[in-house]
Amino acid sequence: MAGREFLEVLGDLSVEEAEAIGTRQTEEGARAGRPGGGGRFDLLEELGIHQSGGVTDEHFMEEALRQARKAAAKGEVPVGAVLVVNGAVLTKAHNQVEELKDATAHAEMLVVTAAAGEIGDWRLNEATVYVTKEPCPMCAGAMVLSRVKRVVYGASDPKGGAAGGALNLLQFEGLNHKCEIRSGVRAEECRDLLRDFFKKQRVAEDVGGK
Numbered sequence: 001m002a003g004r005e006f007l008e009v010l011g012d013l014s015v016e017e018a019e020a021i022g023t024r025q026t027e028e029g030a031r032a033g034r035p036g037g038g039g040r041f042d043l044l045e046e047l048g049i050h051q052s053g054g055v056t057d058e059h060f061m062e063e064a065l066r067q068a069r070k071a072a073a074k075g076e077v078p079v080g081a082v083l084v085v086n087g088a089v090l091t092k093a094h095n096q097v098e099e100l101k102d103a104t105a106h107a108e109m110l111v112v113t114a115a116a117g118e119i120g121d122w123r124l125n126e127a128t129v130y131v132t133k134e135p136c137p138m139c140a141g142a143m144v145l146s147r148v149k150r151v152v153y154g155a156s157d158p159k160g161g162a163a164g165g166a167l168n169l170l171q172f173e174g175l176n177h178k179c180e181i182r183s184g185v186r187a188e189e190c191r192d193l194l195r196d197f198f199k200k201q202r203v204a205e206d207v208g209g210k
């Protein structure tokens with residue numbers, strides 16, 4: 001199947017289905033004696049689907065959503081993030097402002113600082129950060145300073161978002177680095193998590209106030 005056709009087909013598939021096809025085709029490739037057998041990502045890359053784009057954006061956003069659900073379970077604002085380098089999750093975190101009593105403990109800050117520690121370099125040029133909510137100005141600033149290559153987010157934040165919602169710090173003229181942006185990945189699930197959390201919080205406040 002030609003690469004373009006495969007891409008179009010992928011467009012209508014769930015991640016699981018697409019991955020199953022990827023694996024199947026890779027196995028065929030391996031049997032056909034492709035050098036090294038070829039991993040799923042090798043195959044996707046051959047077809048022009050990059051590890052940090054297309055189908056895999058959805059996949060990594062699911063990882064970020066898993067982190068966000070962890071935050072919700074602890075009573076933290078449900079935002080989760082993962083930082084991906086070379087097609088693999090390097091660091092993952094959820095919002096921990098309450099737990100750490102630290103206003104800077106946003107999920108993106110935690111994945112960025114942990115990744116710098118892992119890599120041993122503050123420059124994260126090869127990194128993609130997946131986050132369930134549009135980054136705030138602090139996190140956007142940190143990602144620009146860390147030279148994060150790409151930022152993929154779910155729910156947008158028109159009031160305070162700094163990735164195009166209220167302002168665009170990730171691509172601010174005059175700063176010496178700009179991050180690529182993809183927005184709206186699994187946005188509905190990301191937004192519903194936040195909505196449910198704040199709804200429950202309001203109910204709790206109403207009950208407490210009476």
Ligand SMILES: [Zn+2]
Nearest residue numbers: 106136138139
């Ligand atoms: Zn933030």
